[in-house]
Amino acid sequence: MLQLRDVTHAYDGRPVLRGVTLDLAEHRIGVIGANGSGKSTLARTLNGLVVPDSGRVLVDGRDTRRHGREVRRRVGFVFADPAAQIVMPTVAEDVAIGLRGRGLDRAEIGARVDAVLRRHGLADHRDHPAHLLSGGQKQMLALASVLVTEPEVLVCDEPTTLLDLRNRRVIERTLRALPQQVVLLTHHLDALTGFDRVLVMDEGRVAFDGAPEDAIAHYTALMDAGAGAEGGPRT
Ligand code: ADP
Numbered sequence: 001m002l003q004l005r006d007v008t009h010a011y012d013g014r015p016v017l018r019g020v021t022l023d024l025a026e027h028r029i030g031v032i033g034a035n036g037s038g039k040s041t042l043a044r045t046l047n048g049l050v051v052p053d054s055g056r057v058l059v060d061g062r063d064t065r066r067h068g069r070e071v072r073r074r075v076g077f078v079f080a081d082p083a084a085q086i087v088m089p090t091v092a093e094d095v096a097i098g099l100r101g102r103g104l105d106r107a108e109i110g111a112r113v114d115a116v117l118r119r120h121g122l123a124d125h126r127d128h129p130a131h132l133l134s135g136g137q138k139q140m141l142a143l144a145s146v147l148v149t150e151p152e153v154l155v156c157d158e159p160t161t162l163l164d165l166r167n168r169r170v171i172e173r174t175l176r177a178l179p180q181q182v183v184l185l186t187h188h189l190d191a192l193t194g195f196d197r198v199l200v201m202d203e204g205r206v207a208f209d210g211a212p213e214d215a216i217a218h219y220t221a222l223m224d225a226g227a228g229a230e231g232g233p234r235t
Helices: 039-045 068-074 091-097 106-119 135-147 165-177 212-230
Strands: 002-011 014-024 028-033 054-059 075-078 153-157 181-185 197-202 205-210
Touching: 002 039, 014 039, 014 054, 014 205, 028 039, 028 212, 039 153, 039 181, 068 075, 075 135, 091 106, 091 135, 106 135, 135 165, 197 212, 205 212
Parallel strands: 028 181, 028 197, 075 153, 153 181
Antiparallel strands: 002 014, 002 054, 197 205
16 A cells, blocks of 8 residues: 655755645556656655655655665655666566576576576577667566566556557566556546556655546646646656
8 A cells, every 4th residue: 555645855945746635545556647646756755766855755654764675665656767777687587687686596587587588588589688678578577587587566647658559569578477566657538447446646745646537638638628728748
């Protein structure tokens, strides 16, 4: 269970989260909203990558402010750009790195790495240089490297933004099939079909919280209302 209590956050004095209170218990939760509405910052508070200026974020009752390490073991995070996550030369080494410091012996680490690579279609690339993988394979590797640590929750920050439609579908299908709770930030609204709950962020607040189709309608109306008045693109 993820709980946010009156969470605020600012960058350089500019408020980005303005008092967000949520209990997130559903299996599939989507987060949508305009660029700059605070989605990423919200997502990052869920595993302690961002600690709020005020308010609290609790993961199974543990405050991210004081229990960052434990929280990050429970809440895995996948970024939009897999290059931000791939740190080791080969595919297998990259997956294995997440298992360091857990008291597992070499054989156990090897077995877990092989199992996750098989499950996610990367077994044939085990000893290949990670940087030579295709974009879709890199994102799958980033996902596998998080899943091998067996987090209870997976927070995915636009994991399909850089992918073509085919690879996007592969990642979306993979996320749907996971036993874990998933919090998915996305601009691909069709990815949210069947989700239990979708939040719409707007200027650092949760502007809507409900079923996917209602949330998408709210978001679309919000964007249409803003489009005429604003003019050019916003950051
Ligand atoms: P979203 O994910 O909805 O695009 P973000 O949470 O990434 O929104 O960003 C909200 C605002 O905060 C944006 O205006 C962004 O430029 C700014 N911002 C995000 N991260 C940082 C940072 N590390 N330092 C300064 N400003 C940031």
